[in-house]
Amino acid sequence: MQPQMVMYDEEFQQISAVCERLAREANAKIVFLVDKNGQLIASIGATQDLDTTSLASLTAGNIAATGGLAKLIGEKEFSILFHEGERDNLHISVIGGRVILVVIFDTRSSLGLVRLRVKKASDELNKIFDGLLKKVQVPGAGSPFAEITDDDIDNLFSE
């Protein structure tokens, strides 16, 4: 079973900074991070017209499906996927086996440049997630929901 995924403000800022730099250095339109269960962690770039929730869910589904394919042929997973479109392309990579980094780019960039920049960003992101995981495992880093009452839950359904 995977450990509980938690995100704090400090790490979120660090992650966003890495993604922003990646978007800039790779000339990418959009960069986003998703956990393997399909939850969006961060998104950078022209995302206002984009359904990022759906993108996150489908990306995770995509990685899960190709991961299944990999196992069938005796691979652990395919850590990089590339989808080429007429205008925009998708570069998807798995970082540290737990989060998925997606870069959307067009002709202003190239696959080679994106791959190069993604590699550098991946190492940095990996370190941040390592730290995050340790933080979560420290006893006392309890759930903010430990103190919710049955009434709180009831209120959600009161309408």
Next chain:
Amino acid sequence: MSFINYSSREINCKIVYYGPGLCGKTTNLQYIYANTNQNAKGKMISLATETERTLFFDFLPLSLGEIRGFKTRFHLYTVPGQVFYDASRKLILKGVDGVVFVADSQVERTEANVESVENLRTNLAEQGYDLDKIPYVIQYNKRDLPNAASLEELRGLLNPRGIPDFEAVAPKGEGVYDTLKAIARLILTELKKGT
């Protein structure tokens, strides 16, 4: 596995609708999608075959409101029910927080229901989950059909532990929200325990 985001003050949970082929998993999601307030739902995605059978999954994101300043979001997924899509079903169970088992009440589908519960138990175990320990509710769908088995019979077969269960007619919405509320409640109660 729920995702607690302190930065955006959000909590995200994953609910999976499981059950035999044509039992009404997608219909549950479609009803919820059609009857939920515009600002509380995202887009519904269906990865289906040309004959509208679920190929990989359906996905519907919902916001339920706030608890203690945290937005609660639920991601609803269905699995493909047909037996030969087992590899896909396993993938969708990854990181699940709660399961809704949709049973087809028709007498002819008794065996399919039982097989599907067994399959659910096996696939969960592969991911390290125990069906007897995670949030889990059952919905007996298609109660309006003349060939529906009795409630006692279905309960005896599918719900020996007496977990929350609901009768439903999914296209009309009967029992659909009751089922959703019950699983959401169980998931939040589980979070409260801090596990």
